[in-house]
Amino acid sequence: MTNTDLKALELLFQRPLEPAFTTRDSGKTVLELPDSFYTDRYRNDTEEVGNRFSKDVDLKIPIQELSNVPSLEFTKKIGLKNQFSLFNNRHREIASELITLFMGAPNLRQFVSLCVYTKDRVNPVLFQYAYAVAVAHRPDTREVPLTNISQIFPSNFVEPSAFRDARQEASVIGESGARVHVDIPQNYTASDREDEQRLAYFREDIGVNSHHWHWHLVYPTTGPTEVVNKDRRGELFYYMHHQILARYNVERFCNNLKKVQPLNNLRVEVPEGYFPKILSSTNNRTYPARVTNQKLRDVDRHDGRVEISDVERWRDRVLAAIDQGYVEDTSGNRIALDEIRGIDILGNMIEATPVLSINYNFYGNLHNEGHNIISFAHDPDYRHLEEFGVMGDVTTAMRDPIFYRWHGFIDTVFNKFKTRLNPYNAGELNFDGITVDYIEAKIGKSNTKANTLLTYWQKSSADLAAGLDFGPSADGNIFASFTHLQNAPFTYTFNVTNNGARRTGTCRIFICPKVDERNQALNLEEQRLLAIEMDKFTVDLVPGENTIRRQSTESSVAIPFERSFRPVGADYQPKAADELARFKFCGCGWPQHLLLPKGNAQGMLFDLFVMISDYSQDSVEQPKTPNDACSTAYSFCGLKDKLYPDRRTMGYPFDRRLPNANLTELVGAFGNMAKTDLRIVFNDRVIDKA
Ligand SMILES: [Cu+2]
Incomplete structure (x- = not known):
């Protein structure tokens, strides 16, 4: 794939409500449409319109004629200004037909042409959905990063009065290059009466x-x-x-x-x-x-x-x-x-x-x-x-x-x-010869107490300009700051004794609340249904003592903040293939900043639970498809073009009933499991992201 193809595909995620012939990327890039692509509204002025938008651009991307112009009649039941819903049967059928059309484009150039042609003729949300599904599934667009939906349609995600401020600021600051920061308030949907x-x-x-x-x-x-x-x-x-x-x-x-x-x-x-x-x-x-x-x-x-x-x-x-x-x-x-x-x-x-x-x-x-x-x-x-x-x-x-x-x-x-289903039996839970002797979770700094974790508010900003259909011609200058929960990064440490030959295990980490909102102790069945998966990864176990360390930021359920809000626009132009891989973020995964529950000021009590299961019972024979760099949050999202990488049923061992009376007895009965008390302390302060 050339950079121009990549660029064209990326541009289609920007400014979803504006016609395809307008400039994108801070006014630096424009798609050059064949005359036949203009919708009726602009058809008589194609030259004038084309010239107006290609005046000061750095890059013009010529779009091929379509070898086969599709009929888009089937999309007309969703008007251009209607809401599009994946829960609506008719909408879903239309989306399905559009996805099939996109998937069927014979090559990359024709796919780009087809999308450009379609973009101004169908409902914009329908288009963005079907387009993103096609980009995520076509073999020839494997390398194309998906733009986060909050950057395509920011108004679906943040309080709209913020945009009024942004519009005002943007027109004042204009092209001076200064960044506009807009504060998105917390707690704007209801008061504390609710x-x-x-x-x-x-x-x-x-x-x-x-x-x-x-x-x-x-x-x-x-x-x-x-x-x-x-x-x-x-x-x-x-x-x-x-x-x-x-x-x-x-x-x-x-x-x-x-x-x-x-x-x-x-x-x-x-x-x-x-x-x-x-x-x-x-x-x-x-x-x-x-x-x-x-x-x-x-x-x-x-x-x-x-x-x-x-x-x-x-x-x-x-x-x-x-x-x-x-x-x-x-x-x-x-x-x-x-x-x-x-x-x-x-x-x-x-x-x-x-x-x-x-x-x-x-x-x-x-x-x-x-x-x-x-x-x-x-x-x-x-x-x-x-x-x-x-x-x-x-x-x-x-x-x-x-x-x-x-x-x-x-x-x-x-x-x-x-x-x-039957409760899990011993044979399904144990891992002979493996003993977990010690577990802890500890915040990075040396002077912190083990098994006390910390949450707080953090103020971060994200570039939402790509989806805003107003503002200075320079995109990438409108930053929305919002306040969200955050947790201090921590490290798990486990000591494991292996009394057998060298082998591989799957390390499964959960936290289970110990008490409910009234401070009443929860029983094992309640804890099981509330168990939160924190991480899952394979470990190599040598005979004798093993010390396993794992960072909270490596979690198999979460993706980092930066990945949710990948920069879009002119500054984002990866060139070499390896650089591309580094930039290739995908948005499926639980947000890292919500990896831990909030806890409370006194310190909310949890059981930190770890189990090491026998990898020979867990492993899956994967097809020989290329690995995908972005699929780290596989617990919730699977792996692209692969089988789900854990043969056990999802949620194991907490997805079925367990043979013991409580968690202490369970851990006592199986050496390959361990638990410790964990406290999550919430500090009610807002910290600016450095
Ligand atoms: Cu859902």
Whole structure:
């Protein structure tokens, strides 16, 4: 791939609402379109328009004619100014067709041409989604980094009044080259009268929401089979969302709130209201709010229909299948829900993906349609001409407290299945001859106490200019500062004795809360369901003593802040291949700054748990596809073009019941496990990022 191709692909992520012929990259680069590419609006002035935008540019990228001009009629059901939703069946089908079209472009140049041609003719959010999915999955765009969604559509992520300030500042500062810093306030969606507001820092975090978008981009529910049918996709749907719920519930304990109440009854009023305040880029309106005590109703709109009774029927069929221990496919064959494949079948069936569900007509579309019913609660029959609320959009759904109630319900369904399986037995848990003798977690500085970890507020800034359709001609100058939770980096140290020959183990680190919001001790079953995965990695164990050290920043679940907000624009121009690899960041992964729960001022108590399992039972024979530099957060996101790199079911050993009465007995019974008390202390100070 040449740098020009790379550049063209990168430019398509910028300024999503402006026509393709306008300059990008701080006015330095322009795409030169064939006349036939101009939409009707500009067709008569192609020369004038073309000249105007190519005057002072450094780089003109000529775009090839299309060998095959596609009909885009099928996209017209989503208007250019409509909201686009991955939960909407019709939207998903259109997206799937567009992805198929993009995947089918015969070569890279034609792919670029096709995307440039399509960009100004379809809904901009639909385009960005289908384009990103294609870039993430085409073999010839492997090297192209995906731009973080918060940089493409910043208004979906931050308080809109900040943009007014930015616009003003930008016009004053103009082209002086100075950086505009805009402060994004915390706590703008509700006051402290609303208890749920205590979790706003988590729900409205930019990293959390962009992770969620990215996950659903890597794991779409519809599209060409090679894009949808990924190894253990359904299981990962369960596990990634299960971990989000565990983290959210623990975060609630830290803030003196009880666990989320699963939304298992759609017929009663929903006490949690939510007023998002953020703007949709496509129609410049705020996302609709949901008032306190809103009743959910059947949805009957031109863009979708679903009855609450549909969802209830699917729910009952899914639960019946779990109770019976098997599902029925479309020919009536019974397929057992066993320990290995059962969870994967259920994941694809409950989400649901029509491509992979074992019986889409019968088990329906439980999770997605729940999102729809909730997201249209304010205008279920379109009488007020309102679009969906934040629950209808994967970039914004996690902002709303009800997301966790709905997913809390979905999670209880999966947990019911897991609880029906036999508890793990000794043979499935032990690793003969391996003993973990000592474990600790310690903050880097030498004078700190072991097993006391620290969280605080940090003020960081991200460049959001690429997605802003206003401002000085110099992009890359608008920085938004926002305050988010942060943790002091720490190191795990484990001493392990190997009484056998040299071998490999998988080190699995979790933290489990010891008490709930009332300071009541949790039992093993409760701890198991709230266990937070912190890290997973392989270790080489020589005979005798081994000391294992691991940095918190190396975690297999998280990606660093810088990776969530990769710089875009003119300054970002990697050239050599190795440099490219270094820059090749991908946005799927839990944000590192939320790796630890907040804890509290007194120090919230956890069990730090480590287990070393037998790698010969864990390892997976991988296909010989090239390694992908960016996929470090594999626990939640898998590996690109590879199998999920751990043969055990996800969440092992906490995904099934355990044979002991409590965690102390479990660790006592198995030498390859150990635990220690861990305290997470929250320091209520804001520290500027250096
Ligand atoms: Cu999701």
